[in-house]
Amino acid sequence: MSKNSVRIDKWLWAARFFKTRGLATEMVSGGHVQMNGERVKASRAVKIGDRLNIVRNQETYVVTITALAEKRGSATIAQTLYQETEESQKSREEQNQLRKLNAASAPAPDKRPDKKARRQIIRFRRRED
Template sequence: MAGTGVRIDSWLWAARVYKTRSLATAACRAGHVRLNGERAKAAQPVREGDEVRARISGFDRILKVAGLGVKRGSASVAAQYFVDLTPPPPPRETVAAVPVRDRGTGRPTKRDRREIERLRGLRDDY
């Protein structure tokens, strides 16, 4: 089976990129999986040395195929199926705290709304 390759949806599932094979198939159908730069269909064969890009929750994961597997095993076995080339995520930016109103105070008045907008930086008069 090493010469012919393995279905990409099955490999993604065995490598623990997606939790279920049906999620891997759905990701292929939606165009979230690329094989060597091209959109991959679920039944497309993957071979050792191929580059797989899988979009998971808004971020691309770049994997180089190091081994072929069809059976889902432990995480240590799945780690042997690929080399992770994904760059580290950018550092999180500190976000200003959103002002919180006390419960039961009702709708903000026009003055309150203007103060909230000033705190958020949406308003610069005053």
Template sequence: MAEIMNDKDDDKVRLDKWLWAARFFKTRALAKAAIEGGKVHHRGERCKPSKEPKVGDELVIRSGFDERTIIVQLLSGVRRGAPEAQTLYRETPESIERREQAAAQRKAGALGMQTDGRPSKKQRRQIHQFRDNQDG
């Protein structure tokens, strides 16, 4: 782990590269696209992929249904194993609680919304017929 902090190139690392190294995204291109798409915020504002994160920075990262608030602990531009990548950041307790609550709500909501799958051809015709009657 001491290697991570002593690399000369890691004094200044791009945000997209750090997010990739911290394993938030599978590729650097996906990290860059997420940043440009407004999924990563620093101090409540959108960032650029070239932003240089600093130790202690608080980032909000949206990915799918989840929104994580993390604090940068270490800088690294090298992607390593997941246990080592998790040392690069710390997720805030509020963020963990919010994510767990949202996951529980999604799970509870999914249980009440069971379907038989895709509608059959006959059911699709009935749906189209019903819609046409509603419009006219």
């Protein structure tokens, strides 16, 4: 590997998109990360200017690589490694708003169900099957 390229799994880990390098490798292999619109392997080298589509949990990030790093540093340094597109930021904010509205429309119960309520829930679920 030359000094102007880094493995994609190392870069994703250094940029703090994934907590461990193993998880980054798994996500790349699973097709959750695309480089320049193509599915890639974890050993693929990234360069400055490459565009990545990263799907993490329910969020999609579209970023352009602005700097390379093989080692994980602080979060402030990690944020300088990429530039997220405005469309990506807007779509993530819209998705967050939708999730908040969905959570507000189905509030959590005040307490856990007691024994009688649990039995009713079990009976109700069995009727649906």
